Amino acid sequence: MPNRDMTAACGEPGAAAMDACATDAAFESALVGELGADIVTRSADIDPHYFTAYNEAPGARPRALVRPRSVDDVARTLALCTKLGQPVVPQGGLTGLARGAVALGGEIVLSMERFAGVESIDAAAGTITVRAGTPLQVVQEAAEAAGFTFGVDLGARGSCQIGGAIATNAGGTRAIRYGVMREQVLGLEAVLADGTVVSSMNRMLKDNTGYDLKQLFIGSEGTLGIITRAVLRLRPKLASPATAMCRVVDYDAVVRLWDRMRAVPEVVSFEAMWPSFYRYVGSHTPDVVAPFAGEAGFAVLIECATSAPGGDAAQTLETCLADCFEAGLVDDAALATSERQARDMWLLREGLAIDALPNLVNFDVSLPTGELGVFAERCEAALRARWPDIVCLFFGHAGDGNVHIGASLAELDEALAHELDRVVYGVVQAMGGSISAEHGIGVLKRPYLACTRSDAEIGLMRRLKAALDPHQILNPGKVL
Ligand SMILES: Cc1cc2nc3c(=O)[nH]c(=O)nc-3n(C[C@H](O)[C@H](O)[C@H](O)COP(=O)(O)OP(=O)(O)OC[C@H]3O[C@@H](n4cnc5c(N)ncnc54)[C@H](O)[C@@H]3O)c2cc1C
Incomplete structure (x- = not known):
C-alpha cells in the first residue's frame, strides 16, 4: 500500500523535506512511499527510450520515472514534487520535434503511457472522451469504428499520444479542413503543479462561461499543467480519399491552384514540394517511382474526401484537375489509381528520405500562404550567402501557410547550428512569420521565441507561468 504520509519518508514537508530528499536514494524512497513501487522506476533502471528525444542520441538520465495509472497518481506525484x-x-x-519531452538534468519524467484508452463515445453529440496516454491512431480507429472521422492526422500517429498532441497543439495534414488540435478539443482535464485537478470536461460546442481554461494547456508543452483526459470533436465519417500529384510551373501557380482548390469542399490536404525537395525525395525514396521524375517545377499533392452520401471524391478531384489543366494552372497531373500509389505520393511528401542527409537541421515555420514563395527565395539566398554549398529543401502544408525546411551542411557544430537558426529565423522575423508552425518551442526554439512574440506577450506568458507553477517545477527550461 503506498504511503501517503510524506513525513515517514522525507521528514516534514517544505524546506526540511527538500533537504531530506536531497540524495537520490532518499528521493526515490519518498516517491515509492507515496506512489508504490509499481508506479516508480528508479533512475538506474530507466530504459534509455525514456530519455531519448526523437532522432537524437540519449540525453540526461532522469532522477526517476513515474508512470501513473490514474489521475490521482498524477495529482499525488505533482503535489509531492511541488512540496520537494x-x-x-x-x-x-516522445515524437515531439522540439526536445520538450526529455529531461535536461535533475528532473523526473512523468510518462502518461499507462493512462490510456477511450472512455466513451457520444454518437449524438459527435464526441469522444479519451485518456491522455491514448495513441492518436487508437483515437482515429475508435472514431472510424463508431462511424466518424477524427480531424487530426500526422505521420507519427502510431506513437504520439493524444495528450502530447494537445500539449503541442499538433497540426498535421488535414488542418485546412478541420483545423489544428486546438479546434478538436471541447473539454480538458489537467493537473496543476500543486496537484489540483482541474476538470473542464465540457461536451458542448457552445460554452461561454467565463475564461476558456482549456486553452491554457493546449500548446503549452507541459509547462502549465499535465493533461490527463480530453473530450474531442468527431466529424462525419470520410469515405476513402482520392489523391493526386500535380506539377505546376512556379510558386505563383501553387497559390493560384490553391485559390481554385480551396473552394472545393472535398479538399482535405494541399501540400507543396519545392523543385529541389521533389527531385531529392524522388531519387532517394526506396521502392517509390515519382510521377514527373527528374522534371522541373513544383509538385503539389492534393487529397479529397467526402462524407456526403453517394459522394465521389475521385470524380470531383478528376473534374477539378481537368478544369485546372484547361485553365493552364497545372502542367501535368497523376491521379492515384490504387492505395499503393496514394501511399507512395504521401511517402514522397513526408520526405523521410531527407533524414539521411548529413547533419540535417529541420525547421517548421509559417507565413501567409501567398508569401511562402518569396520567403523560400529569401531564406535560400541568405543561407547560400553564408554557406554556398548548403543543401536546403522546402516542403510543407502550403494550404495553411506551413513550410518545413531541411538544411544540411557537411560540417556542423553547436555554434554553426545556432548561426543556421539565426539566419532562418531572421528571415521569418523580417517577414512577420512564426518560427514554429506546429512543432512547438521546447528547448530547440526557446532562444528565438522573441523572433515571433513581443516583449509584452512573453511577459504575460511568464506571469501565467508564475501564477500556475510558482515553484517552476513543470518542464523547466522549455518554452520560456
Ligand atoms: C514522423 C513524424 C511526423 C510528424 N508530423 C507532424 C505533423 O504533421 N504535425 C505536427 O504538428 N507535428 C508532427 N510531428 C510532431 C509530433 O508528432 C507531435 O508534436 C506530437 O503530437 C507530439 O506527441 P507526443 O505524445 O509524442 O508528445 P511528446 O513528444 O512526448 O511531448 C511533446 C511535448 O508535450 C508535452 N506533453 C506530452 N504529454 C503531455 C501531457 N499529457 N500533458 C502535458 N504535457 C505533455 C511534453 O512535455 C513535451 O513538451 C511529427 C513527428 C514525427 C516523428
Whole structure:
C-alpha cells in the first residue's frame, strides 16, 4: 500500500523535506512511499527510450520515472514534487520535434503511457472522451469504428499520444479542413503543479462561461499543467480519399491552384514540394517511382474526401484537375489509381528520405500562404550567402501557410547550428512569420521565441507561468 504520509519518508514537508530528499536514494524512497513501487522506476533502471528525444542520441538520465495509472497518481506525484521542489518533465509518445519531452538534468519524467484508452463515445453529440496516454491512431480507429472521422492526422500517429498532441497543439495534414488540435478539443482535464485537478470536461460546442481554461494547456508543452483526459470533436465519417500529384510551373501557380482548390469542399490536404525537395525525395525514396521524375517545377499533392452520401471524391478531384489543366494552372497531373500509389505520393511528401542527409537541421515555420514563395527565395539566398554549398529543401502544408525546411551542411557544430537558426529565423522575423508552425518551442526554439512574440506577450506568458507553477517545477527550461 503506498504511503501517503510524506513525513515517514522525507521528514516534514517544505524546506526540511527538500533537504531530506536531497540524495537520490532518499528521493526515490519518498516517491515509492507515496506512489508504490509499481508506479516508480528508479533512475538506474530507466530504459534509455525514456530519455531519448526523437532522432537524437540519449540525453540526461532522469532522477526517476513515474508512470501513473490514474489521475490521482498524477495529482499525488505533482503535489509531492511541488512540496520537494522537484522538477517534472511530462512525457507522451516522445515524437515531439522540439526536445520538450526529455529531461535536461535533475528532473523526473512523468510518462502518461499507462493512462490510456477511450472512455466513451457520444454518437449524438459527435464526441469522444479519451485518456491522455491514448495513441492518436487508437483515437482515429475508435472514431472510424463508431462511424466518424477524427480531424487530426500526422505521420507519427502510431506513437504520439493524444495528450502530447494537445500539449503541442499538433497540426498535421488535414488542418485546412478541420483545423489544428486546438479546434478538436471541447473539454480538458489537467493537473496543476500543486496537484489540483482541474476538470473542464465540457461536451458542448457552445460554452461561454467565463475564461476558456482549456486553452491554457493546449500548446503549452507541459509547462502549465499535465493533461490527463480530453473530450474531442468527431466529424462525419470520410469515405476513402482520392489523391493526386500535380506539377505546376512556379510558386505563383501553387497559390493560384490553391485559390481554385480551396473552394472545393472535398479538399482535405494541399501540400507543396519545392523543385529541389521533389527531385531529392524522388531519387532517394526506396521502392517509390515519382510521377514527373527528374522534371522541373513544383509538385503539389492534393487529397479529397467526402462524407456526403453517394459522394465521389475521385470524380470531383478528376473534374477539378481537368478544369485546372484547361485553365493552364497545372502542367501535368497523376491521379492515384490504387492505395499503393496514394501511399507512395504521401511517402514522397513526408520526405523521410531527407533524414539521411548529413547533419540535417529541420525547421517548421509559417507565413501567409501567398508569401511562402518569396520567403523560400529569401531564406535560400541568405543561407547560400553564408554557406554556398548548403543543401536546403522546402516542403510543407502550403494550404495553411506551413513550410518545413531541411538544411544540411557537411560540417556542423553547436555554434554553426545556432548561426543556421539565426539566419532562418531572421528571415521569418523580417517577414512577420512564426518560427514554429506546429512543432512547438521546447528547448530547440526557446532562444528565438522573441523572433515571433513581443516583449509584452512573453511577459504575460511568464506571469501565467508564475501564477500556475510558482515553484517552476513543470518542464523547466522549455518554452520560456
Ligand atoms: C514522423 C513524424 C511526423 C510528424 N508530423 C507532424 C505533423 O504533421 N504535425 C505536427 O504538428 N507535428 C508532427 N510531428 C510532431 C509530433 O508528432 C507531435 O508534436 C506530437 O503530437 C507530439 O506527441 P507526443 O505524445 O509524442 O508528445 P511528446 O513528444 O512526448 O511531448 C511533446 C511535448 O508535450 C508535452 N506533453 C506530452 N504529454 C503531455 C501531457 N499529457 N500533458 C502535458 N504535457 C505533455 C511534453 O512535455 C513535451 O513538451 C511529427 C513527428 C514525427 C516523428
